[in-house]
Amino acid sequence: MKIAFLDRDGTIIKDYPDERWTAIHSPEFVKGAVNTLKTVISKDYEIIIITNQYIIHEGFITFGQYEEVTAKMLKELTKQQVQVLDIFYCPHGRNEGCDCLKPRDGMIRMALEKYPEINLKESFIVGDSRADVELAANLNIRGFGIRIDYRGKNIETLNDITELPDYL
Template identity: 50%
Template sequence: MKIAFLDRDGTINKDYEDKQWTTIVEPEILPGSIEGLKYLQDKGFKFIIITNQYIIGENYITTKQYNDFNSKLIEILKDKGIDIDDIFYCPHARRENCNCIKPKKGMIEQALEKYPNIDMNKSIFIGDSKCDLELAENIGVKFFGINLNCKNKIRNIFEIRKYAKEL
């Protein structure tokens, strides 16, 4: 099974400053996300979101707010014909030094335990931050960086089609 591991905030939907998240209830899908995810789905990729949500552990939002936002995001994507196969998130405050916060491999290890048939040689990671890039390097998958200074730089998920021969 080939997976597109996806960061959430700043990759699929708009990201905000930590304190702004207290009032955000509706996902704002970033331009190119729907088209890009459809493109990847048509190429046989399954989707797993890997997201740091330290704003839970740092008391900006509650777990319920996080789950409600995710439910709305999943519903929007499903209405567009896109299936998110799973979501792994780290709710811990940054100061906790847990094993799951990106760029550590904890969430990927959880995904591999749950889905042992993931083919890491055919999987990719798409994200918008240095910790996403570092995680992709740590697990040995090709990385595509949204507005990030890296080898495979893209402005949005749909631009991944520039790298069609590598997918």
């Protein structure tokens, strides 16, 4: 199974400074993200979202707020005929030392455990942070950084999410 591992905030929906997330209760989609996801699916990829949500344990949002925004995002994606296979998130603070906070590979290992048919060599990671592309580099799989200049094997820089289909 080919997987498009996508970051959530700043890749699919708009991201905010940590302290602004407290007031966010509905997602705003990044321009072109929904159509890009449709194209990714049309190229026989399943979508798994992997997202650092350290803002939960660091006290900026509650777990309920995270669930609320995620549920609204998934509802809109389903309405737009975009099916997300699964979501893995890391709620731990940046100083907690967990193994799931990107660029560590804990969320990918969880996905592989749940979906052993995933073929990492045919999969890729895309996100808007250095942690996303470092995770791809650490796993030695294709990675796409949105406005992230990263010199590494199998890593491409995109100006925005709409450029992704050009590489698939």
